[in-house]
Amino acid sequence: MRRSPLSRRVSACMAALTVLAVTVVGAEAQVRVDDLVFTTGASIDEYEGNLASVTAPVVDSTERARARSGQVGVRGVLLLYASGDRRVTGSFDLGLRQFAAEGFSTRDYTPRELAGSMDLTAWQRFGKWGNVGVQLALRGRRVDDRPPMPLFLQPGYGDVGGSITWESPLIDRDLRLGLRLDADEANYRAPDRVSALDLLDRNSFGVEASAEWGMASVVRVYTEARRTHYPRQSSFDPSDPFRRDRTYTAGALWRYRSSFILELGVEGAINRSNSSRPEYDAVALNLLLATPVPWWGLSANLIGTFTGKSYVEETEFARLVPGEEADNASVLFLDIARPVTTDLDATVRLGWTRAETDIGDSYYERFGVSLLFNYRPLAR
Amino acid sequence: MNTRRAIGILRWLLPGLALMLVPVATAGQSLEERRDEYRAALRDYEAAIANRELVANRFYVLLDSLSAARTTGDEGVIDDLEGRVRSSSLSLQSDDAVVEEMAEALQEARVALLGVLDQRLDSLQFVAVTATDPVRRREAGIEIASLRAQYSAVEVEDLQDILNADRVSPFGITWEPRDTPATLQAKAELLQSKAQEIDVEIATVDQALERYRRAVELDRIASDARSTIDRFGDTQVPVRGGTTGARGEQGIVADTTGVDLESLPPQEAIFRLERHRVQLVFLRDQVLRRAQEFLDRIRGARGLGGER
Numbered sequence: 001m002r003r004s005p006l007s008r009r010v011s012a013c014m015a016a017l018t019v020l021a022v023t024v025v026g027a028e029a030q031v032r033v034d035d036l037v038f039t040t041g042a043s044i045d046e047y048e049g050n051l052a053s054v055t056a057p058v059v060d061s062t063e064r065a066r067a068r069s070g071q072v073g074v075r076g077v078l079l080l081y082a083s084g085d086r087r088v089t090g091s092f093d094l095g096l097r098q099f100a101a102e103g104f105s106t107r108d109y110t111p112r113e114l115a116g117s118m119d120l121t122a123w124q125r126f127g128k129w130g131n132v133g134v135q136l137a138l139r140g141r142r143v144d145d146r147p148p149m150p151l152f153l154q155p156g157y158g159d160v161g162g163s164i165t166w167e168s169p170l171i172d173r174d175l176r177l178g179l180r181l182d183a184d185e186a187n188y189r190a191p192d193r194v195s196a197l198d199l200l201d202r203n204s205f206g207v208e209a210s211a212e213w214g215m216a217s218v219v220r221v222y223t224e225a226r227r228t229h230y231p232r233q234s235s236f237d238p239s240d241p242f243r244r245d246r247t248y249t250a251g252a253l254w255r256y257r258s259s260f261i262l263e264l265g266v267e268g269a270i271n272r273s274n275s276s277r278p279e280y281d282a283v284a285l286n287l288l289l290a291t292p293v294p295w296w297g298l299s300a301n302l303i304g305t306f307t308g309k310s311y312v313e314e315t316e317f318a319r320l321v322p323g324e325e326a327d328n329a330s331v332l333f334l335d336i337a338r339p340v341t342t343d344l345d346a347t348v349r350l351g352w353t354r355a356e357t358d359i360g361d362s363y364y365e366r367f368g369v370s371l372l373f374n375y376r377p378l379a380r
Numbered sequence: 381m382n383t384r385r386a387i388g389i390l391r392w393l394l395p396g397l398a399l400m401l402v403p404v405a406t407a408g409q410s411l412e413e414r415r416d417e418y419r420a421a422l423r424d425y426e427a428a429i430a431n432r433e434l435v436a437n438r439f440y441v442l443l444d445s446l447s448a449a450r451t452t453g454d455e456g457v458i459d460d461l462e463g464r465v466r467s468s469s470l471s472l473q474s475d476d477a478v479v480e481e482m483a484e485a486l487q488e489a490r491v492a493l494l495g496v497l498d499q500r501l502d503s504l505q506f507v508a509v510t511a512t513d514p515v516r517r518r519e520a521g522i523e524i525a526s527l528r529a530q531y532s533a534v535e536v537e538d539l540q541d542i543l544n545a546d547r548v549s550p551f552g553i554t555w556e557p558r559d560t561p562a563t564l565q566a567k568a569e570l571l572q573s574k575a576q577e578i579d580v581e582i583a584t585v586d587q588a589l590e591r592y593r594r595a596v597e598l599d600r601i602a603s604d605a606r607s608t609i610d611r612f613g614d615t616q617v618p619v620r621g622g623t624t625g626a627r628g629e630q631g632i633v634a635d636t637t638g639v640d641l642e643s644l645p646p647q648e649a650i651f652r653l654e655r656h657r658v659q660l661v662f663l664r665d666q667v668l669r670r671a672q673e674f675l676d677r678i679r680g681a682r683g684l685g686g687e688r
Binding site for chain 1: 453454455456457591594595597598599600601602604605606607608609611612613614
């Protein structure tokens, strides 16, 4: 089997991360597990919307599908090295989710998702010049027996990325400025029957400037410019044949912590391209509220994103705009959680998703209820 | 007959002479002077302790702030705080020396006062035993009771001083041969009172621990929610490069309970509070055990019918 260039790069990065981690660990032997969490759970979801998707292998005539699923996962954070001026951390996250989907007119599906990520981050302090951080990250997922719409599951992909971040020292004891450069490359898995998935391959780089101030009440404002190249997508412009996007983003986040946690964010994005299809303006509002509730030691956790999007030009064709759906997915999750023992938390989750598919201005919806258990074997 | 008469006269004269000699024996170190010296030394010592506590509180607040700054890597704040900690540390050392000096002076004054009281008590007890005049014996008995009360008061102040200085070692409060049941009772009650104060402090620590544990729990549950949602990309369809800066992903101090712990991460605050609680519980148990020992001694003394 021939390996793709990205696959080779991912393998090389994995090897580099492993060598770097082993070197750091071997040199100082100060590894500390900061967090280790095993997750298991079960969900029941219902999906609505009779939509076509050029990235799904088949099209089904049903408007409503149901799925039961079970999941297991593990994630951890490791402190690999720490000294007065330097800090190296690593983290990983692996998950397996198995669906039993029904309600389709052709057949029932049993999709299985395997998702994973790992990253290595190093921070170095440079005195009055501030701090510099370097991050290498790998993400990937694989989906077997991917079903048709409306049960949308992200296709499998591999993604490798890196970033360099500079943070200023505290200015006037409160203000911190930041600058971040990042680059990533994503390669979508394209089985023979769904070669359109290859069109989602992309690479991008971006620069972000930010300012943050406050302690208990933190405000963060940021702006980002990003260039994204889609080497397999045509722009239909012979002089500039492959799609290239420029995305300008600006946002603000307010985070308040007391006996509860509240985060409110707003982000606006303008996407322009050498292809007229994917040009759009978008806005997203983000919400997080985590608060204790006065009954039975319960905590409530509300996470929401609400989006709006406006295309610059109308078109009758499918808008294959990989990555943009995230800008236009509205989600709302309500978790009711309770510690069962010192090392085990139980959560009941209600979830709603409304996201745009590859067909512009077409949406699917998902409603779900889950029961999750998070186990921390190292919890005191 | 003459001999008997002479003995009779001596039985009258000797106690009288002894009683008259008491002021002569303490002429260079009168009880009043020693008492005044002791009071002055006690005032100086308490003032030194109060001043030292003030400086120590500032020092510990600075230390905690420095620890928090090191955790977050705030270089400018670290430099500033390190300078202030060094300066405060020097002040604290100086104040420690003053407290030590005052404590030594107080101890000397206390020993001197107790010595004079001992001498006076011995003389009076001799009078009380040998005097044949009932009036004189009664006067000596009243004065003995008064001096014993003063003696107990000085010892009690010594105990309070030890307890208030937050350096309580129940083993430092020991039984003395001259302890009366009243002294033992006072010692036991003081220790029980201190145990109650420690209980109140334990309850306060428990409340703070509960708040911090809830804050940690909230952080944990919020973090779990995010990670389990993001794990399979349920909020991003499909994945897009993130824009959250590294600092934006850092955990932030959550709920706070007081000035010293405010700037600490909740886990660190919990660790310190739990350690403090263990010390408090140990201290309370020791104090109560020692109080019980004093009460047992009182019961033992009464059982033997021997009350000083």
